[in-house]
Amino acid sequence: MKNLRRIQDLECQRTKTTCDLEKTLEVIINDYIQKNDPVTKSEKVLHKLSLRTVNSNASINTDARANDNASGNQQTQIQNTKIVENSSKINNKHKASHPKINQRVAISSAIKHQVNQRDKGQCCYTNFQGARCLNRRWLDVHHRKPIASGGDNSIENLITLCKAHHRLQHESAP
Numbered sequence: 765m766k767n768l769r770r771i772q773d774l775e776c777q778r779t780k781t782t783c784d785l786e787k788t789l790e791v792i793i794n795d796y797i798q799k800n801d802p803v804t805k806s807e808k809v810l811h812k813l814s815l816r817t818v819n820s821n822a823s824i825n826t827d828a829r830a831n832d833n834a835s836g837n838q839q840t841q842i843q844n845t846k847i848v849e850n851s852s853k854i855n856n857k858h859k860a861s862h863p864k865i866n867q868r869v870a871i872s873s874a875i876k877h878q879v880n881q882r883d884k885g886q887c888c889y890t891n892f893q894g895a896r897c898l899n900r901r902w903l904d905v906h907h908r909k910p911i912a913s914g915g916d917n918s919i920e921n922l923i924t925l926c927k928a929h930h931r932l933q934h935e936s937a938p
């Protein structure tokens with residue numbers, strides 16, 4: 765409670781307006797979601813990557829202007845470089861996960877982000893009536909075709925399942 769009051773003080777100070785407890789909680793909750801929700805994170809990362817592809821030409825212009833307006837543009841330049849580095853890392857990892865068959869390789873963060881975006885952090889098990897499991901906790905990523913049988917870390921081969929349905933898949937597998 766002491767920390768909550770502290771954050772309330774800080775938020776009033778930062779926004780220079782009165783901030784009630786409800787608003788303070790909203791700030792804390794949003795911050796938590798931004799930092800810890802894999803679905804929100806994946807949305808941000810994939811959006812950044814798509815912007816990078818669209819703006820790859822525009823970034824050249826930004827670089828040219830970097831000399832005129834130092835700090836702001838330099839920041840953009842650094843960010844762009846980072847994203848390029850990250851995405852090439854991601855691509856390399858992705859490539860590296862393919863060549864050897866039957867060998868378990870960690871799922872790359874790029875693939876994890878795409879799985880999180882597709883499955884929205886919810887178990888994908890559907891019952892015989894077509895109703896999807898509502899579980900958003902205790903989630904695992906399951907390989908539809910096991911690595912041991914030649915399955916890979918492709919998005920198509922990965923599915924989000926809750927612990928119970930994950931167990932069920934493995935028990936019912938031939």
Ligand SMILES: [Zn+2]
Nearest residue numbers: 905906907930
């Ligand atoms: Zn599994």
Ligand SMILES: [Zn+2]
Nearest residue numbers: 887897926929
């Ligand atoms: Zn489930």
